[in-house]
Amino acid sequence: MHPLQDVQKPGVEGTKTIQVRVNGQIYKREVPIRMLLVDFLREELGLTGTHVGCSVEGRCGACTIVLNGNNVKSCLLLAVQADGADILTVEGLGEPDNLHPIQEGFWEKHGLQCGYCTPGMMMSVYNLLKVNPHPSVAEIREALVGNICRCTGYEHIIEAVQYAADRIAAMPKEERDKLFSY
Amino acid sequence: MTTVSETKWVGRAIRRREDPRLLAGKGKYIGDITLPGTTYVHLVRSTHAHARIRNIDTTKAENYPGVVAVVTGEEVAAAMKPMLVPSIIPRLGGELQIPTVYPLAIDKVLWVGDPIVAIIAENKYIAEDAAQLVEIEYEPLPVLEDPEEALKSDSPKIHEDWKSNVLWHGELGDGDVEKAFREADYILSERFYGHRTGCAPLETRGAVASYDDFTGLTLYINSQRPHILRMALSQILNIPHDKVRVIAPKDVGGAFGTKAPIYREDLLICYLAMKLKRPVKWIENRMESLMTIGQERDQIHYLELAVRKDGKILGLRDRIIADVGDGRTGVYLGFVMPWLGAAYLTNAFDIPNVHIDLSCVVTNKPCLSPSRAFGEFPARFAMDYALHLVARELNLDPRDVFEKNIIKKFPYVTATGITHDSGDYVGAFKTLLEALDYDRVKQEQKEARKNGRLIGVGFAMGAEMSGIGSQVFVAMENQPGYGSATVKIDTHGMVQVLEGDSPQGQGHETTIAQAVADELGVNIDDIYISYGDTFATPFASGTLGNRGASYTVSAAVLACRKLKTKIQKIAAYLLGIESDSEEFIFANREVIWKKDNSKRVSLDDIADVAIMAPTKLPPGMEAGLEATAYFEANIASMLSIGVHGAVVEVNPKTGDYKILRYVVVDDCGVPINPMLVRGQVHGGVVMGIGNTRYEKYIYDEAGQPLCTTLMEYHMPSAADVPDIEVIEYNVPTPYTPLGTKGKGEGVPGPVPATLASAITDAIDRPGFKLLNLPLTPESIWRALNEDK
Ligand code: FES
Numbered sequence: 026m027h028p029l030q031d032v033q034k035p036g037v038e039g040t041k042t043i044q045v046r047v048n049g050q051i052y053k054r055e056v057p058i059r060m061l062l063v064d065f066l067r068e069e070l071g072l073t074g075t076h077v078g079c080s081v082e083g084r085c086g087a088c089t090i091v092l093n094g095n096n097v098k099s100c101l102l103l104a105v106q107a108d109g110a111d112i113l114t115v116e117g118l119g120e121p122d123n124l125h126p127i128q129e130g131f132w133e134k135h136g137l138q139c140g141y142c143t144p145g146m147m148m149s150v151y152n153l154l155k156v157n158p159h160p161s162v163a164e165i166r167e168a169l170v171g172n173i174c175r176c177t178g179y180e181h182i183i184e185a186v187q188y189a190a191d192r193i194a195a196m197p198k199e200e201r202d203k204l205f206s207y
Numbered sequence: 208m209t210t211v212s213e214t215k216w217v218g219r220a221i222r223r224r225e226d227p228r229l230l231a232g233k234g235k236y237i238g239d240i241t242l243p244g245t246t247y248v249h250l251v252r253s254t255h256a257h258a259r260i261r262n263i264d265t266t267k268a269e270n271y272p273g274v275v276a277v278v279t280g281e282e283v284a285a286a287m288k289p290m291l292v293p294s295i296i297p298r299l300g301g302e303l304q305i306p307t308v309y310p311l312a313i314d315k316v317l318w319v320g321d322p323i324v325a326i327i328a329e330n331k332y333i334a335e336d337a338a339q340l341v342e343i344e345y346e347p348l349p350v351l352e353d354p355e356e357a358l359k360s361d362s363p364k365i366h367e368d369w370k371s372n373v374l375w376h377g378e379l380g381d382g383d384v385e386k387a388f389r390e391a392d393y394i395l396s397e398r399f400y401g402h403r404t405g406c407a408p409l410e411t412r413g414a415v416a417s418y419d420d421f422t423g424l425t426l427y428i429n430s431q432r433p434h435i436l437r438m439a440l441s442q443i444l445n446i447p448h449d450k451v452r453v454i455a456p457k458d459v460g461g462a463f464g465t466k467a468p469i470y471r472e473d474l475l476i477c478y479l480a481m482k483l484k485r486p487v488k489w490i491e492n493r494m495e496s497l498m499t500i501g502q503e504r505d506q507i508h509y510l511e512l513a514v515r516k517d518g519k520i521l522g523l524r525d526r527i528i529a530d531v532g533d534g535r536t537g538v539y540l541g542f543v544m545p546w547l548g549a550a551y552l553t554n555a556f557d558i559p560n561v562h563i564d565l566s567c568v569v570t571n572k573p574c575l576s577p578s579r580a581f582g583e584f585p586a587r588f589a590m591d592y593a594l595h596l597v598a599r600e601l602n603l604d605p606r607d608v609f610e611k612n613i614i615k616k617f618p619y620v621t622a623t624g625i626t627h628d629s630g631d632y633v634g635a636f637k638t639l640l641e642a643l644d645y646d647r648v649k650q651e652q653k654e655a656r657k658n659g660r661l662i663g664v665g666f667a668m669g670a671e672m673s674g675i676g677s678q679v680f681v682a683m684e685n686q687p688g689y690g691s692a693t694v695k696i697d698t699h700g701m702v703q704v705l706e707g708d709s710p711q712g713q714g715h716e717t718t719i720a721q722a723v724a725d726e727l728g729v730n731i732d733d734i735y736i737s738y739g740d741t742f743a744t745p746f747a748s749g750t751l752g753n754r755g756a757s758y759t760v761s762a763a764v765l766a767c768r769k770l771k772t773k774i775q776k777i778a779a780y781l782l783g784i785e786s787d788s789e790e791f792i793f794a795n796r797e798v799i800w801k802k803d804n805s806k807r808v809s810l811d812d813i814a815d816v817a818i819m820a821p822t823k824l825p826p827g828m829e830a831g832l833e834a835t836a837y838f839e840a841n842i843a844s845m846l847s848i849g850v851h852g853a854v855v856e857v858n859p860k861t862g863d864y865k866i867l868r869y870v871v872v873d874d875c876g877v878p879i880n881p882m883l884v885r886g887q888v889h890g891g892v893v894m895g896i897g898n899t900r901y902e903k904y905i906y907d908e909a910g911q912p913l914c915t916t917l918m919e920y921h922m923p924s925a926a927d928v929p930d931i932e933v934i935e936y937n938v939p940t941p942y943t944p945l946g947t948k949g950k951g952e953g954v955p956g957p958v959p960a961t962l963a964s965a966i967t968d969a970i971d972r973p974g975f976k977l978l979n980l981p982l983t984p985e986s987i988w989r990a991l992n993e994d995k
């Protein structure tokens with residue numbers, strides 16, 4: 026099929042009420058059934074930290090979030106599919122005066138330039154460090170294949186992840202667990 | 208007391224000031240800007256590469272619920288001048304044919320993706336739905352995909368009123384080329400091809416426009432050049448300049464050149480806002496983006512080198528054919544990039560006799576748009592890889608061939624008229640070889656070969672532009688090259704810097720502040736940087752071409768120095784001392800008399816006097832503390848060197864190769880923030896590796912693009928690329944106040960020659976060469992099996 030004829034069928038109508046928990050806060054909203062989850066987060070909830078970098082192909086990773094503990098590309102889900110879900114977006118990762126060690130790592134090691142990939146990238150790092158507190162460079166590179174960064178060449182991102190891993194490893198267990206409650 | 212050196216900010220790898228908001232997900236990108244009452248645009252684009260439009264039926268789309276308007280080409284064209292107004296047409300001599308351009312196609316389409324109809328709707332879902340209901344009848348025309356075909360006199364004309372398909376033709380060079388070739392011991396003659404690829408950023412283009420009769424047009428757009436765009440909009444749309452305000456968002460998700468042109472959509476969105484008197488928002492989707500922007504390179508070089516038997520290049524002849532696509536994208540018209548590639552072809556080498564013949568040919572593809580290493584990517588490949596081929600042919604060590612030809616005396620003007628300001632290119636080159644441990648690698652190569660492993664080492668030079676002064680830039684793009692900045696000290700003693708450029712990730716809020724903090728002796732947190740709004744910032748030609756650290760930072764420094772003269776006069780007056788200005792030190796937010804450092808005034812007190820209590824100023828002195836400076840280097844252009852080297856291992860069965868090491872020796876004069884410089888180099892190399900190995904815009908014979916998703920256009924992920932080692936080798940330039948030069952723009956340039964030479968060295972088979980990019984396992988496998 027020709028790329029320009031990649032049609033969405035016109036006339037997909039109807040709405041549905043969904044309830045989600047995003048960054049600890051419960052939202053109940055009536056949404057069009059065909060609304061993408063990424064649009065729901067950005068446009069309905071105003072959480073514009075989750076970005077869009079490709080045409081709903083799930084390749085760029087800018088829209089990556091944590092949903093029920095898993096990394097998902099929020100451009101590949103409909104908002105209605107997230108009904109009942111527990112979601113973490115970049116806005117819930119840390120507070121400006123209490124950054125998550127992942128954010129600190131990116132800041133300290135210059136893991137971002139334009140910052141467009143960064144929220145999604147950090148969401149993938151979150152799930153990596155949750156299961157693998159001491160990843161090797163190769164493991165970091167593998168874990169980030171779903172997130173394209175066009176600016177940094179990844180070198181500083183890897184340093185950022187290592188920095189975060191070290192910081193987290195130095196923390197008492199309860200604190201560590203709090204960092205990864207999603 | 209803190210000494211001046213302790214408070215120095217320039218040269219420190221501090222973390223960036225823009226990062227907290229970006230890390231918190233609070234960046235403000237174009238997609239995040241929505242005004243009350245916004246309508247959304249979706250474009251219907253051509254499915255044919257070359258066709259006449261027989262009929263457009265928009266009735267169904269118009270009647271679709273939620274559609275606000277459906278607009279076609281003639282209506283838009285009637286409201287404006289043809290887009291290529293004289294002020295945005297380059298004047299590079301040669302012969303130029305200028306296409307007529309309007310935002311939407313009128314009766315003909317020239318490439319797949321050419322915009323034809325705009326649907327404006329209450330939300331983007333509806334706009335996309337309605338776009339599917341537009342019916343367009345086409346009458347296909349012969350498609351020209353190959354620039355060498357398009358050059359033939361009997362091939363159909365893409366722009367029917369032109370005398371040929373050549374958008375620009377011209378010659379560059381100097382010296383006695385004939386003589387050089389007569390005297391040569393050896394002549395290398397090869398056809399090199401650098402494919403169509405480029406620098407698609409992660410954030411696509413986007414624009415939000417609004418209009419009312421009183422304030423006029425406001426356009427938010429992720430442009431690299433808001434001031435140039437504003438000027439062009441006013442001229443094309445016939446709106447007084449004071450009624451056009453262009454604002455680049457605080458945050459832009461990368462650009463790399465692709466957001467520098469004046470695109471047809473920019474004008475369209477403005478027109479729609481004016482027509483509807485409602486805000487209009489357009490965010491390019493990835494498919495449109497891959498079909499429209501970031502396509503660059505695409506040059507064929509018929510390169511000849513006249514060589515003495517010791518490897519010295521006596522002369523160079525090149526016939527370059529660039530495939531510029533439809534040639535309709537404003538400012539650059541697709542040909543400024545190949546022109547610059549030709550002008551910089553001789554790279555870091557001293558080649559006195561040069562003749563280059565460049566033809567920029569239109570085809571049924573999208574217009575080339577600038578991409579980092581502007582025009583130089585294929586040129587660097589041809590030039591530097593050719594030097595390696597020369598070494599192989601003459602049985603010389605490529606290291607000696609390079610060293611013999613590298614520019615040694617500065618300033619140096621190339622035969623094509625490019626000025627290299629200063630540096631130590633040989634020193635940087637030698638540092639690379641040391642870092643690579645060249646001799647040991649060559650030794651290991653022999654050992655490995657015995658075990659059937661093919662290891663190779665390669666290298667290339669990259670002399671990248673570092674801003675271009677007005678002397679060159681006015682001709683090149685009809686725009687000034689100076690850097691500009693305004694520095695204001697406010698009522699609270701805080702320092703505001705306004706720049707007319709608009710960064711896209713380069714970190715201006717950090718680097719400019721580092722330079723200003725040193726000048727004024729303040730803390731970096733006392734400084735805030737404003738940019739992007741053309742109503743509030745001085746005119747500037749934009750964030751591109753490595754202008755930031757060389758030109759814009761220098762302008763900010765000069766503006767500080769202007770202010771310091773005044774501040775010192777005020778300080779002397781308040782302290783009651785007879786003093787020439789220039790007798791004070793600025794440190795710790797204080798102005799301290801050098802002769803007696805107990806005599807000091809705080810900057811806050813001076814700001815208070817100058818702004819809030821002007822009665823206390825020296826008699827006759829004007830109130831206020833602000834200055835604007837325009838910096839022009841006292842030299843035509845500056846360049847900064849980057850020397851790349853790689854060690855690779857090739858699998859001769861599959862053609863696959865692994866980069867075992869990638870090293871860059873880098874000079875940027877004085878690094879303002881070395882961590883940011885390293886980041887630029889890493890990113891540039893990886894983009895270069897992407898362009899060399901993974902990325903290619905492929906078209907079939909019918910002109911259909913085959914890479915319209917990121918699955919097909921493979922930008923490298925973290926797992927696709929090696930670690931990049933960066934070694935600083937900085938030589939301050941005498942031509943900027945701090946010795947700084949820009950870095951980042953040209954970094955991808957040396958990558959293909961570096962990898963090609965390393966792979967060739969690994970294969971090490973007589974006659975084996977890699978003349979065509981990209982360097983994929985397949986292309987290497989083919990080259991291996993061709994010469995068997
Ligand atoms: S937007 Fe690219 S993966 Fe979702």
Ligand code: FES
Nearest residue numbers: 138142174175176
């Ligand atoms: S920082 Fe720009 S895409 Fe990653």
